[in-house]
Amino acid sequence: MSEATAPETRIPGEIDPSIPPAARRERLKTTHRTMTKRGVMWLGQTCNLRCYFCYFLNRIADHEHPEHPFMSLEKSKEICRKLREHYDCTAIDIQGGEPTIYPGILELIAYCKSIGIHPTLITNGLRLSKPGVVEEFRDAGIRDFLVSLHGIGEIHNETVVKKGAYEKIIGAIENMVQAGVPFRFNCTMSKPVVPILPKIAEKAVYYGADAVNYIAFNPFEDQETGIRTFDNVSKYMDIKPYLTEAMDILDANNIECNVRYMPICVAEPRHRKNFFNLQQLTYDHHEWDYRSWLWTGQQPQRMKEGPCSPVYRVGRGARRIYYSDPHELAKRYAESPKVRALFALQGMACKVQQAVQGKDAVWRKEAQLRADEDLHYQYHAGCNDCAAKNICDGFHGDYASFFGSGEAQPITDHAPTDDPCYYVSAQEKVVEEEDKAWALPRG
């Protein structure tokens, strides 16, 4: 990589011709939208960093937390097997904490590949900066890495709270380029990072990332405990000019860009296709499917001790199960034929519901419930005049408590839509080779 022109000295958006061809590989893309088959698993909240915006910061810091220690290899394989066999997942995002330091990670990757569930690791890249490590993951069967690049230089070091982390993550990315392993970027838009969002896009161009996800610094999981402050959270409209520039760079270089969890009206009209709210996630193959996510999100599937809780389907009764004590459910399921019969009934009822209403409708309902019941999204009064209201989440409840919802800019340049794919169906998305059969149009 040393012969390539430094991104800082090039015209933004211009492809550097000295980048090795492998870094600019041809990507298969489509605007055909199908439902994702990607699951997720958390191996345990053990990590070699302490990023201040981490969703699991408290669990990582607290060694006594039941979700802190890594689970056994046997349990992690069981979860992957259930994702493949029960939920029909063909891809999985494996997270830790930091999954590259999980003792059985290479064996787990090989296992996933062997059962037809292609693994991605969501990683901070620290361990992957060592020579030869990326090659070990490649040879085990990794599909790609989702690299957490949260700044450039000192800003990355400050956001992940570790000196030297930036050099290591860049070293890891260069190792991926050299080893021919695809990678994507995740970038959390906390306040110090916002002005350099275009620089992140330039890095993606320079190194040949398959996609860049810009994620609003909204609270999920542990972030709801007051970690967010006015010092690290930006107003959406302050983010907009930098995000727009970054997206133009990525568009000009044919790199997929996804913006998560921001009101659609924050986007310039040409970028609405890149905004994924909860209703659009279903149609992003790099995002998690609601049916399996409801199950893997329960604590028994995130912790070392104890058995997995019983699998169930999204739809009728699912939220009741989700909100029950999953440890108690696992115990009763093991002991009682009646409870097992009830779960079988729930599965059948949901199958019928999906057949009658359509899977899309059932998953969409789950997305709406997450926005309303779990995350307390709010609309502004002006949203009632917006053509996108039925497909937009509005403002995250916590964001609205910081800044209100007055930034809403109702969309009035087209008739109201009720189609979650109204905008995103114009986006060209990367399709992995193994997904062609179901991700591309037939014929």
Ligand code: SF4
């Ligand atoms: S519904 Fe409200 S928040 Fe969403 S795009 Fe429309 S005006 Fe913006």
